[in-house]
Amino acid sequence: MGTRLLLFLPWLLLLLLLPSHAVTAFRFTVDDFPHDFTFGAGTAAFQYEGAVAEDGRSPSIWNTFAHSARNPNEHSGDIACDGYHKYKEDVKLIKDIGLTAYRFSISWSRLIPDGRGAINPKGLQFYNDMINELVKQGIQIHAVIYHLDLPQILEDEYGGWLSPRIVVAHWTTILEPNIIAQGSYDKGIAAPGHCSFPFGRDCTVGNSSVEPYLYLHYSLLAHSSVVGLYREKYQVVQKGVVGINLYSLCIYALTDSAEDIQATERANDFLFGSILHPFLFGDYPESMKKAAGVRLPSFSSYESKLVTGAFDFVGLNHYSSIYASNNPDASNMPVRDQAADVGALFRETRDGQTVTQYPAGRMVDPQGLEQVLKYIREKYGNIGIYIQENGRGQIDDDDDDLMDVERIDYLKKYITATLKAIRDGASVKGYSVWALMDMYEIFGGYKAHFGLIRVDFRNPRRQRQPRLSAHWYSNFLKNNATIQVESGAATATSHAQI
Template identity: 35%
Template sequence: MSQLPSDVSAELNPDPRPGNRRDFVKSAGLAALGLATTPLLLSSCDTKPAPVAETQPAAAGGGAHGLSFPAGFLWGTATASYQVEGAVNVDGRGPSIWDTFSHTPGKIANNDTGDVACDFYHRYKEDTQLIKSLNAKAFRFSIAWSRIFPTGKGAPNQKGLDFYNRLVDELLANGIQPFATLYHWDLPQALQDQYKGWQGRETAQAFGDYAGYMAEKLSDRVKHFFTLNELWTFIQLGYGDGVFAPGLKLPPAELNQARHHAVLAHGLAVQAIRAHGRPDTRVGLAENIKVAVPYIETPEHIKAAEIATREFNAGYTTVILEGKYTDTFLKNAGANAPKFTAEDLKIISSPLDFCGINIYNPEAYVRAADNAEGYEKIPFAKSHPTSTSKWELLAPEVLYWGARHMQNIWKVKELYITENGCSGTDELTPENRVNDTDRVAFLRGYLSQLQRAVTDGAPVKGYFYWSLVDNFEWASGYGIRFGLFYMDYKTLKRYPKASAEYFRTMAQQNAVL
């Protein structure tokens, strides 16, 4: 799933203007996608960048730049359970809040649902071959909590576990490393009914128990677990703005408490995975961090961007990695601040083996300012290029600064780009082709910036494109497409796009081409 900024109204109503994509490609969009592929300044940190890892040379003639990644860099792609699996009433799966929400008239574009989605539940072997065809060596998928515990807790459902056992075995048999996400928003409906979902501390405890169970059952083969995906999104949009499941608009104090329970659930899951997983099990987080990009890469503006990024993420990434809410966060919340204990903060900040970040667009461009905050946000121009999703403001350098901020602010030692992608209006030609030149340009521009970050010492170990196939895009339904493979929703046939060929070649040569 893609990252959304605070103003989500445009997301739910893709730009209706005719020729929007065509005009975008012809105008400033492609120019923006090719922004700076060479280093400008390194960082405001006092220390020198870490030594650059030894890289594999790009193949002869491999593009204009031949920007190589380190040997062993993981190329992968990603999906999420409710967005692709379908089979919502199969093999004992319990209902989730997204089943309920998508079946509520008017909540999803065209009243689409995930009932069938991409039918990944029955077609996972076919889709594994698609992953393999991309030369990808890793696949990030999520586990549907209600397939394992239909009511969120209690007796496990063996048939649900069997499915993920089959999937993991299929991936490994094809040389693909499984990266499992334990929560990608499809909360068991029973927990929403019984505890008001993330408003209840009991839900956090139930998540910890579920995480421990999955680590016990899968960590003999799955070595990387993500706890929760995009806490900001499922809390803010689901419990604050009401545009995602469960569709609530809570007052600030209750919203902040739900936010606290989500980060607490993460910490409890980390502890449970360590307690029940194999000794070599690795655990991390996948969060859509809000990235401040320095509008000019000079030391004072870079420092301002670091200050802003830390505060933009105060309720999620910052408290998880620092074990405290920032003074500014608590001051701004005032009487609406979450209630917590010192023990809560200790649990929340349980040490991680790695971090995953989902990055699509910057939260803001910032510059240094002589004010209490130390930075000033620069409004986006009305003409700033976007993808077909109007929230997706295109700025390839956000991938560079997202990685560098994780390194410089929080000293993260191992990092993955767990989501990054471009939506489009992809159309299938009579020859069954999709000429998504916009997505190819997106990949070239963004990955050039990622390669720049790695060259400058950012500890990025892999990149997961969102998404493998077109799928159910939450409140937008099936109206927008992010996949490397085109999905014909009538026949469920998959067709490779031009971007799939581009990704395949990059993964093969381990370089931006």
């Protein structure tokens, strides 16, 4: 009886802490989604696998960056979740939760340690074994081939993503090129840590006015080359799909003035149009070309044809919303902190008089996801979309952080927003929580917890323990439990000009 009571207690607390709103509630179950819709959760190789020097793996740019003075975290991620050794246990957890899809990335450094040429047989065996385990459990595989971890040998040899030679690499999709351009090559807060004064801090290498555009351009060409190869040689037989991933924010105009509205349109052109416009029209948006000038590489006639239509779907990593306003005096803009810099959306949104205003904390705005899906549909057509990352982190050093009620509330609202967008006509194919488990977070190390599953990083065994959110997600997926959210519900902190 005592054991049964303990098993029931989390659900009792959930009912007490998450009251229903019967009068204005929006209710649904998993059956209300399209029959082929996938629900999953994600990890990423560098943040999850560990074993950075085992079985032939070579260093990546993130290994180098994490051991440098530029790393904002106090940890290196060398062990991470130890997923390289614990993947079988984790696949079982995936099955137990009831996920229908698992989004993971493949470490280039583990699979092809020299960056090109010979495949590392032990690396290949690891991914084969993990994929076979997933297939055996009936889990749909959503693989990301490049997730921020270029082999260091290619960075040393010819500058990695800043060289057109990167285009010959045979990889499928790239994660968040629209925002990596800024974090990695403008502000220098992500690997390989390129920046130049005054846009980055303690810069030793890089050119913030040029390199973000080189990275973006060659990322698009690399991706499009792989899409062409896949469609020519493999797609007919494998019947697979290939796409690219974007970092997503809903950007609201701070006021309804013409200046703020135009500033918001420019920001959207940089955030979404930098990728989607070439895919649909073979070139960058006019506002982007005007702002960047000669620093933005031009597409040749061949390249324009190459990128046009070079996707089967678009993945979105969506977490929050921001406000944009026009600043008539960009030279007097205050310095922004690291978190705020996400909204700068490359240097030219600042040079082009766009200022972003942020909440004093992360805005919970599920309607923002609806607005993003509507914006993409109306401007670029009803393309297939997967929500590949969506979640809420928490900073908590307490051993007892399993009752993550705020995360459940967040996920409820954003899953609701996803269904509403589908009913409004958006072609959303899947939703994936970030993250399956706590990992080495790029901007939080081991202190930022996004996982449905808690990982004890202070224990060498990296023990896993499902949080309340994992039980809640499982109940929704396996038991067809009803999600109930107050219509139009959103919570946001007060705003502060940054």
